[in-house]
Amino acid sequence: MRNILVRGVAAGAIALLALAGCSSERSGGDATASSSAGSDKGFPANSLIGVALPAKTSENWVLAGDLFTNGLKEAGFQSDVQYAGSSTTVADQQAQISAMVTKGAKVIVIGATDAAQLSTQVEAAKQAGATVIAYDRLIKNTQGVDYYVAYDNFKVGELQGQALLDGMAKKKSSGPYTIELFSGSQDDNNSAVFFDGAMSVLKPKIDSGDVVVGSGQTDIKQTATDGWKAENAQRRMDSLLTSTYNGDKTLDGVLSPNDTLARAIITSVKGAGKPIPVVTGQDSEVESVKSIMAGEQYSTINKDTRNLVKQTIQMVKDLQAGKTPEVNDTKSYNNGVKVVPSFLLPPVIVTKENAAEAYANDPTLAPLTK
């Protein structure tokens, strides 16, 4: 009786052995061979390029996704552009990257949801022969990242610091100038980079006494804005105004890391009935560009997503042709395991004077500058 069972099992097993044998991905360690070949000699021009982006929480990511879809198509690639879901973001992005690897993507561009939680997937991609480009956010603690492309955030800070000094000099010919400092959320690595960049310009002036921080709060922990939230910046500005700037003391400038916080600071100052100081910003948000044109906010930073995407696609094209993509920084960006070769785009400072020129190519912002 058991014979039938055994025979049945054996027959099934043999049939499936034959079936499954065809799809084995082993055959003598060719995975490593193909990955090295991939970077040396390029790959077919119609290969699949994967792009994994965070959840659609900001305009910037939605714009980037559209630009990637169209740009890769124009360049002749097949593209797979994915956003993480809104609730299970990290797990979604991990699964999406795995799916891209399975589909045989040659290059995977990743705008990380959480930069430290992708190393397993990135390494799997690497072993499958794909090249990994970290887009805008550096992927940490893994050997698997090949390139990093982003705007130079230290430079952003420097430009903000310089703009603050220039703006104050324009309003008041001689110092000392009184300023206050704001920085971003402490859980965001970029916050410190912006702040350090700005301080590299401001610190010498503070030391020489040309610039005075009214409240004396110069430590990044004191100046931090939790979660990059406008309400927190506004609350801090309110209390600074009551504690330090009561009576006829004036405030000449405020270093703000981005536009949302800049507007919150201006709202706070207006509420207290004080003249609006020179306030910096970043991101070229629509409301802030309006504010700059109206003469309230002094400056913002233009980090055009179009250029960043264009640069990334250029890297993909170079890889396809078998060339080494151009990088301009091979020592600043250490992800904890290795220094990732980076291409850093220069940010552009925008004030009322150069706004029309800076946003000439931007369909949303250009009309505001007229």
Add this chain to the structure above:
Amino acid sequence: MSRVKELQKSLFGGTTSNARQFGMIFTLVAIVLLFQILTDGLTLSPGNLISLVSQYSYILILAIGMLMVIVAGHIDLSVGSVAAFVGIVVANVMQDYSVPWFPAILIGLAVGALIGAWQGFWVAYVGVPAFIVTLAGMMLFRGGNQFIGNADTIPVPEGFRTIGAGFLPEVGPDTGYNNLTLLLGLVVCVAVVIREWRGRRTRREMMADVAPMWISAIRIVIPVVVVVFATLQFAGGRVGTSFPVSGIILGVLVVIYGFVTRNTAGGRHIYAVGGNARAAELSGVKLKRVNFLVMMNMSVLAALAGMIFVARSAASGPQDGIGWELDAIAAVFVGGAAVSGGLGTISGSIVGGLVMAVLNNGLQLMGVGSDRVQIIKGVVLLLAVALDAYNKKQGRFSVIDSLMRPFRRDAALSPASAVEAGQESGKSPVAG
């Protein structure tokens, strides 16, 4: 009896099998085949199967615990937060106190047990509904995660990553496959054969009807064929990969919990409590203890799932665990459990979870965006449960109903349900 009827009876309806579960297995097979065609064979490729298992093993582990919670008539909304909390605690003790990874796992499980005892205490001994206790737990432990982690992402050491991202080592001769995975597959095949053989022997000893030989053959050949196929696929992945370690952990848990819920008195008590708590208590079931243990067990499994996810992600982050409870609950309900408690099986929940997983994975392979994936998953969840409800209303075969019957005997019978039960008992033999 015609052969078709006989097949229906002994393959799907009879003995301990669960027809809804078989329905779901067919759905699973259909979905797999559909995506296999739509993705040009990528779905069943070794690389994809391996990532599928490692991506969803932690959700399936949660589904095991959730099944027991739901069967007992409760719900646990805190699992994601508990997982995240344990994840950050474990990552922290390894980073700040240089605890080696194995003791760290034990610490994690202990923290899970402690949290479970806390929630179980409120549910079982104070009598606060589990929905409220775990809703509170969801906020409590999410806050705890942020408090300890400062919303930072904390990396974990290499050894710890094994439980989430690890594979079996390559040993023995070069067969073109991962040898340990082959061995694992062999063990499963042998287990399938032995189980069927022992089942037949038991039925003979008990003078029960023994299914015809050819039915047994089908019951062995189909699973064995599937296992052999899966084994070869998993073993045939890229060199250095195999059946994932997290999948093995899941497999062991499924076997253990499957046995406990099916074959032990303690396990049956959970069903009794969920079917009719009052009746169960009167028949001597220690109601409070069962509720306490079920809630506690859930948090321990959540702790394990959290650690596996952290291991797979190589770091514990502030967004870990968000939405997991809902994935686990969905898997349990798609797998045939009843909202009112008292029925559902571990294997059903696993199949339910796999249906959702394959759906997710297949759609991702096709490049469908996560927005549409969520919509489709929502529709599938609704349809899976609605179909069963509809069948029941139409008086057709309904698993939920046929499984409810044993518990109705315990219940203080209302006339309506007595009549209903009487009518339906004619249609098919009362299940086990």
